[in-house]
Amino acid sequence: MSAPDPQEGHEHKRGEDCADYLERIVFFLDNELDEADCSAVRHHLDECGPCLKKYDLERTVKQVVARSCHESAPEALRAKVLVQLREVQVRITSTD
Structure with missing residues (x-):
């Protein structure tokens, strides 16, 4: 018999739901939260x-994407x- 996972079925004070925090992680990573929300996260x-x-995964993906986005498209493209x-702009303007 294995030992119980201390994280399994964890509950937080005041009924805080992990889903709420997971939604805020993206804003936290982008520094788009006020200090109170940052502290809570x-x-x-x-x-x-x-x-x-999940936070570590999001942060890693964000870093990899940021490193990959420094290239410029070729001038012909x-x-x-x-x-x-x-x-497209001309077609939209002519149909108005």
Whole structure:
């Protein structure tokens, strides 16, 4: 018989739901929360192993995406995209 997982079925004070914190993690990572919310999220992550794991995953994905987004599109591709955007704008304007 294995030992019970201390994180399994964990409950937080005042009925706080992990789903609420998981939604706020993205805003927390982007520094878009006020200090009170940041403090609450930090406290929750200190107390909740499963949410901390999800936070670490989100942070890692965000870092990898940020590193990958430093490349610029080739000039020929940029020109083609601009032409297509202008064509769409002309079509929208002519149907109005």
